[in-house]
Amino acid sequence: MTDRLVNAPQEAGAFMERDFSQHPPAFTPGYKSSTLRAPKQALISFASTLSEKTGPAFGHNMLGEYDNDLIINYAKAGEEAIGPRIVVHGQLLDQNARPIPNVLLEFWQANAGGRYRHKREGYRAPLDPNFGGFGRTITDENGYYWFRTIKPGPYPWPNGVNDWRPAHIHFSLFGSGFAQRLVSQMYFEGDPLIKICPIVNTISDPAAIDRLVARLDMNNTVPMDLSAYRFDIVLRGRRSTFFENRKEGN
């Protein structure tokens, strides 16, 4: 029996219970779009099964050379997007502080004037013909990621009569299991719009909001070229499997 346990591949650990105090609730009337799209019934809670412990994998060979360079990945040859040039970088960790290697990050954002390249966008700020606003990368063996972009502008949006979003970059994050799937937004240190944003304020814990604010990182700027922001990301951690009851033949 011991031999079998040592030698047989073990089922991956279940995920730690999600701490919903760190997330916005579904129903947040200050963000009006949520009111009809928020489930009102309690979620059904269940320890993760194989269906959530597993998840899709994407290989580094899928990436094109400029996938993580929003300054040029939509630009005409020899041209670049307009705006404050920045690099955004950080480490993807789980709740056990273990790096998460080889997982896909996708990001999207408005241009330097706060305008998205999208058919339903209504802000009068102009498009930048050299900026698409989409990029992606895959974390390295230490869970690090980086991309080059321009700092997006803040923008007005129809919620209250005069609501403005702080400058932000949207993130989509995979992990090693589908239960880690997450979308979020990264803000920029020092932006006065953060504290009055109805979407930021769907999160009630100020310390949780602070973890969405990227820090100016003077140690990783490129002089006369790029400013730098650091944004570390934490996905759900797995429980260890040492103490799980195992049935014979299971």
Add this chain to the structure above:
Amino acid sequence: MMLPRDYLKETPSQTGGPYVHIGMMPNLFDINGVIPEDLGGDIVLEGVKGERITIKGRIVDGGGNPVFDCVVELWQADANGIYNSPMEHRSGADPKCIGWGRQSADDNGEFAFETIKPGPVPAPGGGLMAPHVTLWIVARGINIGLQTRMYFSDEEAANAKDPILGKARMIGRDGTMIGKRDGDIVTFDIYLQGENETVFLDI
């Protein structure tokens, strides 16, 4: 000596917003030339084992309006119930079954996935879970991605023993997790709120 250390806290979720497609389906939304094709278009490849099916449905908000601006992802096992994933401890997954897909809803809130019917998957602690696919929905107005499962109407016996459907049955809501199979079409409408609200999972 073991140093005292707290577990890290998960990064908080924020809505995907109204322009979620830029990041997830750029080509479909006219951002061409950055990547050759959008991810998630093929859940299965030519030569996959199993019954070919189309899973389709409509996503509706609490006012009966179509959720026209969402993105839906699907995750499933292959025809033998094995996941094509580095975290799957069993070997033998069908390499033609990628198991993951991503679609945008259309203006009517309708989505469709071309796939195969998955096999049953081992349940925690023994036994089997009935065949199912996991669905995950993000959109403007959804503050944290909504996860649910779709089971199959032609699996009554397996569904009766499924532990998660069993939890939903105790509160009379298991019917919201069953896709209705008619030939090779399985229809699964999702209600974010209201009388027929779909069961969403914390798992």
